Amino acid sequence: MTTIMRRKAGLLIMFMGIVPFVAAQEGPNLKRISLERFIQMGLQNNPGLKSAKYSVDAGRSKIPQAGALPDPVLSVNLMNLPVNTFVFDQEPMTGKQFALMQKIPFSGKLGLKKEIARESFERQKFRLKELENQLKLAIKKTYFSLFAVDQTLIVTEKNVQLLQQFEQIAETRYAVGKGLQQDVLKAQVERSKLLDQKISLRQKRRSLQAKLNSLVNRPAGKPIGKIRSIRMDSLSENRQNLKKLVIKNRPFLKMLRAQIRQSGEMIRLARKNFLPDFSLGIAYTQRNRLRNGMPGVDYVSAMVSVNLPVYFPKKQSKKLEETRLQKRSIEESYQNALNNIDFQIENTLALMEKNKRRLALLKTGIIPQASQSLNAALMGYQVGKVDFLTLLNNQRTLFSYEIQYDQVLADFEKNLAELEAIVGKKLF
16 A cells, blocks of 8 residues: 555545534534424414414303393384374374393203303313424424434535545546546546435425424524434333323313313203293383373383294204214214324334334444444555445445434434324423
8 A cells, every 4th residue: 555545544534533523513604493492482473373372262252152141122112103194192002112122041051051162162272282282293393304404414415525535545546557447437426426415405404494484483484503413302101101191181182071071061051942931021101192182191011921942843852962963973083082092102102112223223233333344445445455336335335324313313203292292291
């Protein structure tokens, strides 16, 4: 090996050690926003969440309305006005009447309507909490995807520069008659392929950046600093505890339980509708003195009316049947939701276990071994014992596994985020 080649090899080994640090310093000098800050901005600014909050406030205002009596009816009537003269002092029965009517539902109906409105308000509150959890999940998954892309860009840039060094070594070997020109060309082609990958990665990053900005209601094109690292969380809860936590904390299940309670109140109200409502009224009639000198005496009237639910086979009975079937439907939906959540927990835990094992294998086994293999291939190529294609294959292998590690790490954190959304409670 010539002195020049020895220096090249030494510089390359040193370069492989420091290039991750160099690559980490590239890019715009933007302040990185933490995941917690993104979540906070999303909960404060997301328009969809704001819309749901206004719906909750509107639902709260419906509760006192549902328990209030119907508005009284005030009427003004002209009584027995003669059509030949249209005067008030001709006939003794002519008068001007003022009447007030108030409808009073049967005892208990208003209370049930108020409870139905209160359960509707509870449903809207739990729906809001579920939307908050889903928004957090969307922010986390986008953030972790952005992390994976940023790390892939760093590794890709490291390998672009590594291939440039390979190209220089191949040129040196070719210049002294110990290498082939096609080795130089192969290195150039591989470097161009990685440059093409960087173009696609940058486009993907812009898309993820726009999505994350939209979730927190920021301009889509607003830059986001590179995400250098994420903390690898761990789960301490076992399967049984997780399933208990779901029943206790998941807003979606609470929303369905509130809907079941609401359906029960609606059944009670449907039974009450077999009973009549009342209307009470009072009227005052003012009469003028007649032309014949007879005084016009004023008088008052009182009224009581009752609606008769005589069409109950087609109305009240069918309404009761409808509300019972609705309640059964919601109860089955609740059981279906429990089954789906049970599956989601098992599936997510299985994915987490798989990704956790892959991370350990990549970090402690595959990547160090691939790195050693690349170093050995490089030294072998220097002395002519390994061809350039073997060197490139080793480089591709290490490159692939380094990218896989960050992608699997991002997937693992996404699994944890999904588990939190499933349970409906912060776990880490």
